[in-house]
Amino acid sequence: MALLPRNAKAGMEGVDKEKMQRIVYETSKGSKYFENEEKKEALLRQKIENMRAQRAKLSAADLSHYQTVADRRILELEATRDLSRIWLHADMDAFYAAVETLSNPSLKGKPMAVGGMSMISTANYEARRFGVRAAMPGFIARKLCPELIFVPTDFKKYTHYSELTRKVFEKYDPNFMAASLDEAYLDITEVCKERSMSGGEIAEELRKCVNEETGLTCSAGVAPNRLLAKVCSDINKPNGQFVLTNDRMAVMTFIFSLPIRKIGGIGKVTEHILRDAFGISTCEEMLQKGGLLCALFSHSTADFFLSVGLGIGRTDTPQVSSRKSISSERTFSATDDETLLYQKLADIAEMLCTDMKKGGLCGRTLTLKLKTASFEVRSRAVTSEKYFSSSEDILKYASKLLKAELPISLRPTLVSFQ
DNA sequence: TACATACAC
DNA sequence: TATGGTGTATGTA
Secondary structure (H helix, E strand, O other), X not given: OOOOOOOOOOOOOOOOHHHHHHHHHHHHOOOHHHHHHHHHHHHXXXXXXXHHHHHHHOOHHHHHHHHHHHHHHHHHHHHOOOOOOOEEEEEEOOHHHHHHHHHOHHHOOOOEEEEOOOOEEEEOHHHHOOOXXXXXXXXXXXXXXXXXXXXXXXXHHHHHHHHHHHHHHHHHOOOOEEEEOOEEEEEOHHHHHHOOOOHHHHHHHHHHHHHHHHOOOEEEEEEOOHHHHHHHHOOOOOOOEEEOOOOHHHHHHHHHOOEHHHOOOOOHHHHHHHHHHHOOOEXXXXXXXXXXXXXXXXXXXXXXXXXXXXXXXXXXXXXXXXOOEEEEEOOOOOEOXXXXXXXXXXXXXXXXXXXXXXXXXXXXXXXXXXXXXXXXXXXEEEXXXXXXXXXXXXXXXXXXHHHHHOOOOEOOEEEEEO
């Protein structure tokens, strides 16, 4: 059985979820994609079995040792808790879909998705009631909702509206952090102080201002750190907000009942592992099983899990770091025609080169990413002594990597790291 | 460094 | 008919 869609959202009361899942399953079943997903799930189950076995091997002495490690680490993390800042996470509601509705008001009230038959970027709330989701292929969405209207993506438009929202964010925090076109983190500590307003009042005003400037709605979360603010912005979505006060007890009460999947950085796989190998579903259980986590995960991963259990997150504003990689990838229908594969490779190399020139970037490591006809993903890399940026160099290294993989039926991609 | 995974949007 | 593209982080060998 396939795993649940990754964003089974609220607002779905009175909806036949079983019927939706059956439609998704029936539509996917038997496809190459589906078979690959099953293979991946089998590997995950294997991994979970391995972790259970490792867990069972721990002696009483091991357990008490790791409990001590966890207890000490929890104290150290607690000492770093910072309740002095107020963070706001702003998240535009169904952003791409909302922008498209602004430019075509006849879409209002109708189920609509931005994207095409192979992939959907965003669905409006009317479409979500049918189970239509971001990252769902359009042909499945249409089975769920035959009336669904498809609108092609138009990034220029979304970038324009994104800039309008950022002009508003800037007024509340000149150093705000843009997380994507439709999300941002703002440290509103100073503006709250200067204007003697609460975080909630600032959030109300900011959302009103965003709406006046763009005609779009957003939701906001206000909390003592970014990790919590992000969780909070999802609680009263759409067009709502939620405030978590800067109080240790309030934070602990809030975080303890929270399902781990709500935390940014904990996805489908981690949720599955923690639940099936350790019986952890809530953040409180992260703390309770801290010893096991310290025994079986790396230092940094265990630290992350424990800090989640404590509701501790980043409160600093990191300076914008330079980017670490640039890539260009295209998926096309599978072929084993080598001439055609080299032609596709040359096209992608050209696109990558154009982007690198635009950004004034060059790289030393080139990674060729290959998607096989059966949806397996492989990557092959080379590092050269000197930096390169010309399409000839890119194609030279990429062709060499591709040649070593032939014959193969592919749908490729290109990545260059610097 | 090479490769695979996980995650976010 | 048909399951994306871009970037970051991390674990492991």
